Amino acid sequence: MHKITDVSMEYDVLRENSKLARENYELLKEHDIMSVDFMGSIGSGKTSLIIKIGEKLAAKGLKVGAIAGDVTGEDDFGRMKRSGIDAYNCNTGKECHLDANMIHRALHQMDLDRIDVLLIENVGNLVCPADFPLGADIRVVVISVTEGDDMVRKHPDIFLHSDLAVLNKIDIADAVDVDPAVIAGDYSRLTGGRREIMMCSVKKDSGVDEIISEMGL
Numbered sequence: 544m545h546k547i548t549d550v551s552m553e554y555d556v557l558r559e560n561s562k563l564a565r566e567n568y569e570l571l572k573e574h575d576i577m578s579v580d581f582m583g584s585i586g587s588g589k590t591s592l593i594i595k596i597g598e599k600l601a602a603k604g605l606k607v608g609a610i611a612g613d614v615t616g617e618d619d620f621g622r623m624k625r626s627g628i629d630a631y632n633c634n635t636g637k638e639c640h641l642d643a644n645m646i647h648r649a650l651h652q653m654d655l656d657r658i659d660v661l662l663i664e665n666v667g668n669l670v671c672p673a674d675f676p677l678g679a680d681i682r683v684v685v686i687s688v689t690e691g692d693d694m695v696r697k698h699p700d701i702f703l704h705s706d707l708a709v710l711n712k713i714d715i716a717d718a719v720d721v722d723p724a725v726i727a728g729d730y731s732r733l734t735g736g737r738r739e740i741m742m743c744s745v746k747k748d749s750g751v752d753e754i755i756s757e758m759g760l
């Protein structure tokens with residue numbers, strides 16, 4: 544009996560999230576905004592990548608907005624603002640992921656007419672964000688070599704719930720004794736040989752242009 548109640552509550556939460564994600568998607572489309580949800584492990588380089596992409600898109604004349612999702616604090620929000628991105632801070636409190644309702648509230652407080660591309664940084668976590676679509680056009684997972692070579696094997700779900708996967712910090716792969724080819728092989732097998740993980744070093748500005756192009760920008 545207890546179990547049935549739990550399952551039904553979880554179902555309601557996910558269904559409500561999907562409904563709000565659809566509304567977010569429609570609101571963003573009404574304002575002609577292309578949006579990307581960056582998920583990924585803690586410290587993999589999500590903020591660094593968003594800032595680098597933001598700089599490159601701004602150089603192309605696009606207006607870039609961002610939502611910094613963190614459990615607490617203004618660190619990533621501050622970095623985004625200092626880089627010139629029109630950022631909004633979204634602290635989740637105890638939640639380990641953003642949800643569509645948080646994005647719904649954020650969008651209603653942002654000046655959407657001033658944004659062409661919205662880059663959303665999810666909370667660093669390879670589990671929870673997968674179940675909570677936000678209404679973005681594209682979902683990206685960012686991992687880095689510093690987490691070891693087994694992230695795809697340990698967390699297949701999030702890779703299957705995303706459109707694009709990035710392996711960052713390849714500049715220090717040797718130093719942390721990780722072979723990027725192992726991770727690339729796992730990802731290719733998981734996606735039935737249909738996709739390749741995108742190798743990247745934000746620090747060396749390597750692979751970022753290819754990610755932007757894969758996002759259709």
Ligand SMILES: Nc1nc2c(ncn2[C@@H]2O[C@H](COP(=O)(O)OP(=O)(O)OP(=O)(O)O)[C@@H](O)[C@H]2O)c(=O)[nH]1
Pocket residue numbers: 583584585586587588589590591592619666667711712713714715743744745746747
């Ligand atoms: N060597 C190297 N370091 C990087 C690279 N990208 C990011 N870093 C460093 O990795 C650290 C974490 O980067 P962030 O961009 O804050 O990572 P994050 O995923 O946003 O972290 P959280 O939001 O805390 O989950 C910082 O010290 C960055 O300078 C890279 O390509 N190579």
Ligand SMILES: [Mg+2]
Pocket residue numbers: 589590591619664
């Ligand atoms: Mg960050």
